Amino acid sequence: MKNNNLYNYIISIADNSLILAQRLGELCGHGPTLETDIAGTNISLDLIGQTRNYYQYAAKIQGEGKTEDDLAFLRLEREYKNVLLVEQPNDHFGFVMGRQYLFDVFHLLFMTEMLNSKDETLAAIAKKGIKEVSYHKRFSGDWVKRLGDGTEESNAKMQEAIDDLWVYTDELFDLTEADKAMIADGIGVDTSKLKELYYAEISELLKEANLTVPEGKYFTRGGKKGIHSEHMGYILSDLQYMQRTYPNMEW
Amino acid sequence: MSKNWPLWEIFVRSKNGLEHRHFGSLHASDAEMALENARDVYTRRSEGVSIWVVESSNITASNPEHNGELFEPAQDKVYRHPTFYDLPDEVKHM
Numbered sequence: 001m002k003n004n005n006l007y008n009y010i011i012s013i014a015d016n017s018l019i020l021a022q023r024l025g026e027l028c029g030h031g032p033t034l035e036t037d038i039a040g041t042n043i044s045l046d047l048i049g050q051t052r053n054y055y056q057y058a059a060k061i062q063g064e065g066k067t068e069d070d071l072a073f074l075r076l077e078r079e080y081k082n083v084l085l086v087e088q089p090n091d092h093f094g095f096v097m098g099r100q101y102l103f104d105v106f107h108l109l110f111m112t113e114m115l116n117s118k119d120e121t122l123a124a125i126a127k128k129g130i131k132e133v134s135y136h137k138r139f140s141g142d143w144v145k146r147l148g149d150g151t152e153e154s155n156a157k158m159q160e161a162i163d164d165l166w167v168y169t170d171e172l173f174d175l176t177e178a179d180k181a182m183i184a185d186g187i188g189v190d191t192s193k194l195k196e197l198y199y200a201e202i203s204e205l206l207k208e209a210n211l212t213v214p215e216g217k218y219f220t221r222g223g224k225k226g227i228h229s230e231h232m233g234y235i236l237s238d239l240q241y242m243q244r245t246y247p248n249m250e251w
Numbered sequence: 252m253s254k255n256w257p258l259w260e261i262f263v264r265s266k267n268g269l270e271h272r273h274f275g276s277l278h279a280s281d282a283e284m285a286l287e288n289a290r291d292v293y294t295r296r297s298e299g300v301s302i303w304v305v306e307s308s309n310i311t312a313s314n315p316e317h318n319g320e321l322f323e324p325a326q327d328k329v330y331r332h333p334t335f336y337d338l339p340d341e342v343k344h345m
Contacts, residue, residue: 039291142283
């Protein structure tokens with residue numbers, strides 16, 4: 001492949017959206033109310049839309065005649081480069097909103113930077129995505145506040161969710177070889193520079209929500225290198241089932 | 252959970268220049284949540300450019316039992332429609 005770094009770079013961004021969309025998709029029909037159920041599915045579909053744009057572009061760069069579906073459905077676990085945060089299972093609704101919010105804050109900062117990418121396709125995807133992601137963050141942040149600032153029970157559950165998810169946040173700012181190469185070319189986003197903004201924004205909202213900002217300094221990582229948690233295999237068996245069982249099926 | 256949330260009436264303006272129209276109702280714990288829910292439930296297929304939400308309990312409705320006295324007296328008063336005038340040719344768009 002002529003442009004391996006660019007391909008790897010796009011795949012790693014796309015996989016975050018794909019796996020988070022799959023997690024949200026699992027909840028379709030299981031939301032606590034009809035309205036929140038539709039909202040979660042809407043967010044999932046926004047992410048899948050972004051994913052399609054990324055994979056179509058990656059498939060073109062790869063130049064092996066593969067399609068977006070091949071990239072989404074037919075890779076092996078180690079070839080997915082999403083962060084561990086997005087693959088965490090759907091626990092209770094507060095946990096799902098916490099996971100979403102911790103990703104959305106990053107996602108919006110990231111897309112706002114990607115607007116300036118020298119790569120026109122990536123900049124265009126960012127331009128469209130920013131509006132979607134702004135709403136995702138508004139929705140998830142609103143729920144984190146509501147639950148944190150709600151009853152004693154909702155506060156305790158929200159706090160526990162944030163504490164559990166916190167260890168996955170630092171990985172968002174890791175730079176892979178592909179990241180570094182793309183930053184050097186003016187194409188990629190230097191996520192290490194977003195870290196301070198990210199934690200400042202989240203800390204502010206958590207305080208507003210009567211939640212304590214976790215102080216733990218231990219962070220776990222691996223997804224960006226393809227080393228996933230035990231949950232990933234189960235996600236992929238759901239995600240890939242149809243294409244593996246009925247190769248090339250369309251609907 | 253949802254049975255504790257009050258009901259809200261949702262009004263959506265489908266494009267600028269048109270009026271807000273009643274689209275339906277949904278449950279939400281407060282106005283802000285009602286707006287977000289309405290956005291997802293009623294405008295996800297590009298149906299609107301503006302949303303109003305009103306808590307249903309704030310609406311005062313006429314009582315169907317009073318329909319006779321409220322509405323029937325108007326039925327035989329066709330002269331209240333402005334259809335009995337001869338319009339001059341100069342007046343257009345009427």
